[in-house]
Amino acid sequence: MALEAASSAASEYVIRQPLITPRVRRWIVSALLAAVCCIWIYPLVWMVSASFKTNAAIFASEGLIPSQPVFDNYLRAWNEANIGAYFFNTLFVTVGSVLLVTIATAMMGYVLGRRKFLGRGFIFGLLVFTMFVPQGYTIIPVFELLSMLGLGQSLWGVMLATTGGSFVIFVLLFAGYFSQMPDELEEAAKMDGVGFVRTFWYVMLPLSKPIIVTVIVMQTLYAWNDFLLPLVVTLANPAIRTLSVGVYAFKGENFVDWGGMTAASTITIVPVVVLFLFLQRYFIDGLAGAVKG
Amino acid sequence: MASSISTVPHRAGLGHRLWQSRIDYLFLVPGMVIFGLFILYPLFASQWFSLLNWSGFDANQAFVGFANYAELLQDKYFWDAFARSFIFTLSTVPAQMAVSLVFAIILNNKLLRMSALFRTLIFLPVVTPVAIIGIVMTIMLSPFNGPVNIGLLDAGLINRAIDFLGDPNLVLWTLAGIFVWKWVGVTMVYWLAALQTVPAELYEAAKLDGVKGWQVTFFIVLPMITPFAIVIALISAIGALNVFPLIQSMTQGGPYFASEVMEVYIFRNAFATLNGAVPRLGYASAAGVFFGLAIMVLTILQIFAVRYLRSREKPNGA
Numbered sequence: 001m002a003l004e005a006a007s008s009a010a011s012e013y014v015i016r017q018p019l020i021t022p023r024v025r026r027w028i029v030s031a032l033l034a035a036v037c038c039i040w041i042y043p044l045v046w047m048v049s050a051s052f053k054t055n056a057a058i059f060a061s062e063g064l065i066p067s068q069p070v071f072d073n074y075l076r077a078w079n080e081a082n083i084g085a086y087f088f089n090t091l092f093v094t095v096g097s098v099l100l101v102t103i104a105t106a107m108m109g110y111v112l113g114r115r116k117f118l119g120r121g122f123i124f125g126l127l128v129f130t131m132f133v134p135q136g137y138t139i140i141p142v143f144e145l146l147s148m149l150g151l152g153q154s155l156w157g158v159m160l161a162t163t164g165g166s167f168v169i170f171v172l173l174f175a176g177y178f179s180q181m182p183d184e185l186e187e188a189a190k191m192d193g194v195g196f197v198r199t200f201w202y203v204m205l206p207l208s209k210p211i212i213v214t215v216i217v218m219q220t221l222y223a224w225n226d227f228l229l230p231l232v233v234t235l236a237n238p239a240i241r242t243l244s245v246g247v248y249a250f251k252g253e254n255f256v257d258w259g260g261m262t263a264a265s266t267i268t269i270v271p272v273v274v275l276f277l278f279l280q281r282y283f284i285d286g287l288a289g290a291v292k293g
Numbered sequence: 294m295a296s297s298i299s300t301v302p303h304r305a306g307l308g309h310r311l312w313q314s315r316i317d318y319l320f321l322v323p324g325m326v327i328f329g330l331f332i333l334y335p336l337f338a339s340q341w342f343s344l345l346n347w348s349g350f351d352a353n354q355a356f357v358g359f360a361n362y363a364e365l366l367q368d369k370y371f372w373d374a375f376a377r378s379f380i381f382t383l384s385t386v387p388a389q390m391a392v393s394l395v396f397a398i399i400l401n402n403k404l405l406r407m408s409a410l411f412r413t414l415i416f417l418p419v420v421t422p423v424a425i426i427g428i429v430m431t432i433m434l435s436p437f438n439g440p441v442n443i444g445l446l447d448a449g450l451i452n453r454a455i456d457f458l459g460d461p462n463l464v465l466w467t468l469a470g471i472f473v474w475k476w477v478g479v480t481m482v483y484w485l486a487a488l489q490t491v492p493a494e495l496y497e498a499a500k501l502d503g504v505k506g507w508q509v510t511f512f513i514v515l516p517m518i519t520p521f522a523i524v525i526a527l528i529s530a531i532g533a534l535n536v537f538p539l540i541q542s543m544t545q546g547g548p549y550f551a552s553e554v555m556e557v558y559i560f561r562n563a564f565a566t567l568n569g570a571v572p573r574l575g576y577a578s579a580a581g582v583f584f585g586l587a588i589m590v591l592t593i594l595q596i597f598a599v600r601y602l603r604s605r606e607k608p609n610g611a
Contacts, residue, residue, distance in 0.1 A: 030406040037414040108324030117314035137585040141338035164331025227538035244424035265425040276420045
């Protein structure tokens with residue numbers, strides 16, 4: 001926090017200019033930014049607005065505030081387009097993959113960041129080497145693997161394979177964070193006779209809260225956003241579609257139903273937006289840490 | 294950490310060393326299972342699949358050697374998609390970095406009114422699922438009653454609706470623009486983090502010397518955060534290569550393949566063949582391997598370039 005105070009004091013110096021007073025200048029910048037932001041989020045605002053209109057009203061392109069708000073679209077999306085079921089499918093995939101990924105990457109990052117053992121460099125090398133592999137490259141074998149495991153058309157398959165998404169970046173985040181912690185922590189724990197596992201669980205893990213939050217938010221975003229994998233797995237089994245795929249399919253089937261589509265879209269984005277608003281401070285700090293590291 | 298190495302006798306047997314680190318290896322297990330199954334295995338399996346003529350049913354597997362690659366090199370659609378992937382990355386990454394840097398420099402001023410709100414608003418497209426963005430933007434840009442075209446027509450800027458997604462010459466640029474809009478928020482946060490590392494004393498010293506605000510930005514702040522630019526460019530490039538969801542949900546590679554990038558091409562050949570043709574998983578794998586290798590080579594070159602630049606900056610070494 002001291003840093004923030006310092007930088008805000010610093011930015012005041014940047015702004016202070018003789019001609020226009022800094023206050024006026026900041027007002028002008030704020031007004032400009034406000035205009036830019038209005039345009040920036042206009043598509044999303046339009047989407048929410050359209051979801052409360054009848055299709056006739058949307059095509060008539062009246063103003064953003066619906067003259068007669070209707071909730072039909074939501075009922076139609078939830079019941080007929082199965083958005084309700086897709087919502088819980090997505091929730092399952094997201095929660096499951098977040099739990100698995102957070103635990104696995106924290107453990108792996110901890111030993112990679114703090115311990116020396118044979119093969120450590122090799123594992124690091126493998127991780128960095130695979131960081132750039134695009135999903136298009138791995139999707140076919142991943143699908144085949146899931147089919148072999150009998151999960152080729154199951155939500156468990158989607159959930160498990162979703163853990164691979166940003167895995168490498170998370171491990172590197174944890175490793176970087178843990179490696180910067182002072183050695184005294186572990187030494188003190190050792191003196192008190194605390195074992196390796198309990199040191200990790202009770203001392204180190206609680207200290208890595210910023211990274212844990214970042215990983216949770218990033219993995220949630222990834223799982224909620226993921227499209228290629230759920231699309232491939234659910235091609236033959238529409239019942240287990242996730243929201244992204246479900247809304248996409250809805251578009252294919254009812255292209256003229258803009259009201260239904262925007263309602264389904266709004267249902268899909270509300271949970272992630274709310275999560276982000278609650279956790280954004282941690283999340284942004286964590287992301288920032290990722291770049292500094 | 295250094296102390297934990299020296300406690301291991303230098304010539305300890307391999308078995309002994311492995312046994313001493315048994316708990317470390319145990320901790321690696323869950324992560325390595327995920328990594329092995331969903332990242333490492335697919336990497337190698339793709340290479341095997343790429344040597345097969347295979348429609349997805351096990352019985353139909355036939356080893357064909359490098360025939361898929363030979364065919365690939367002749368395939369115009371493959372090369373077009375290959376080129377488009379790079380054009381897309383090379384145009385979106387710099388645009389994304391520049392726009393987000395401008396936002397970050399403005400929003401870094403904590404005295405600015407509502408800067409937290411602006412930051413959140415700019416970030417909103419990032420948290421919106423791509424498939425949703427695809428749908429909303431398809432409607433927004435529709436040449437029939439789409440709000441963007443109506444707005445432009447009403448303002449008198451154009452006299453005929455523009456078919457942003459239906460014009461083969463325009464579609465890739467439209468998609469690039471939407472992609473940049475969607476991801477600028479993340480890059481902005483990275484830049485904001487980089488700006489935090491500029492010490493406050495520097496601003497003070499500059500002010501005492503009577504340096505103007507824009508000069509501070511250009512000659513002091515920007516050079517200081519250049520090292521971060523490399524990391525940010527790398528992260529953005531990774532993102533730009535995973536463009537499948539946006540393109541599939543908006544144009545499916547069309548019109549006339551004009552927006553078919555590598556992943557869309559792979560998906561089409563492996564899972565969603567046109568006119569009910571037989572899926573060709575081997576052929577699609579070959580395309581994936583070729584593309585993946587090309588990216589890896591570029592990554593390695595980039596890492597060496599970064600190392601070289603860094604070693605020139607700090608002659609004493611790290």
